[in-house]
Amino acid sequence: MAALGEKDYVTKGHTERVKKMVQRMAEKLKLGEVQKNNLLLLADMHDIGKVAISDDILNKKEPLTEKEWEILKSHSEKGYRIAVSSPELAGIADLILKHHERWDGKGYPLGLKGEQIPIECRILAVVDAYDAMTNSRHYNIVKTHEEAIEEIKGCSGTQFDPKIANVFLEVFE
Numbered sequence: 001m002a003a004l005g006e007k008d009y010v011t012k013g014h015t016e017r018v019k020k021m022v023q024r025m026a027e028k029l030k031l032g033e034v035q036k037n038n039l040l041l042l043a044d045m046h047d048i049g050k051v052a053i054s055d056d057i058l059n060k061k062e063p064l065t066e067k068e069w070e071i072l073k074s075h076s077e078k079g080y081r082i083a084v085s086s087p088e089l090a091g092i093a094d095l096i097l098k099h100h101e102r103w104d105g106k107g108y109p110l111g112l113k114g115e116q117i118p119i120e121c122r123i124l125a126v127v128d129a130y131d132a133m134t135n136s137r138h139y140n141i142v143k144t145h146e147e148a149i150e151e152i153k154g155c156s157g158t159q160f161d162p163k164i165a166n167v168f169l170e171v172f173e
Contacts, residue, residue: 014131019043021172025164029123039120041092046099046124048089049079069144073108076100095120099128104158114161122161126152126168128145129159149173 022043026036050058053075057068064072076097083093097123098165105113117125130139133148142152149169158164 014135015044015047017131017135018046018127022123022132023036024171025123025127025167028167029070029119031119035120038092039123040096041089042099042120042124043127045079045083045089045092046096046128047075047079048082048096049075049077051082052078073100076109092120094118095124099124101125102159103161106158117161119145119164123166126164129155130168130172 019040022039026039033117053072057064057072060068076099080093080097083089083096089096095118098110098117101107101112101117101121102125103114103117103122105111107117130148130152133143133151134145136142140164149172152160152165152168156162162167
C-alpha cells in the first residue's frame with residue numbers, strides 16, 4: 001500500500017479516513033471478529049489495483065474519457081489478481097474484486113445485486129463514497145458533510161444497501 005500512497009497521494013489519506021469510518025460501522029453493526037478484520041483489511045487494500053493504473057489517469061485533472069474510465073474501473077480486477085497471489089491478502093481478494101458493486105446491480109465488474117454483494121463491500125461502498133464526496137480529488141467538487149449525507153440518503157436503495165446506509169446515517173449524521 002505504501003507504493004500506492006506514493007503513486008497516488010489522494011489514496012493514502014483516503015485509506016486512513018475510510019479505515020476509521022468502517023471501524024465505527026463494524027462496531028455499530030456488531031460484526032464478528034473475522035468480518036471486522038476483513039473489513040479493516042479491505043479498507044486498507046481496496047484500491048491496491050491502482051498500482052497497475054497509469055499515473056496519467058490517476059492524476060488527470062480533467063474528466064476522464066470513456067476509455068480512461070474503463071481503465072480506471074479495471075483496478076478492482078487488477079487488485080483481485082494482486083491479492084489472490086498474496087498469502088496475506090488472498091482471504092479478501094474476492095472483497096477487493098467486488099468493492100464497486102452496487103445494491104441495484106449497476107456496479108462493476110460483475111454487476112452483482114443486493115445481498116449477492118458481501119456485507120463488507122456494502123459497508124465500504126457507503127464509506128468510500130462519502131469520503132470521495134467530502135475530500136478533494138482531481139476530478140470532483142468537494143461537498144459539505146450535509147450535502148454528502150443528502151446524497152447518501154438519495155442513493156439508498158439504488159447505489160447503497162438501504163440498511164447499511166441507515167446505519168451510516170445513525171453513526172455519522
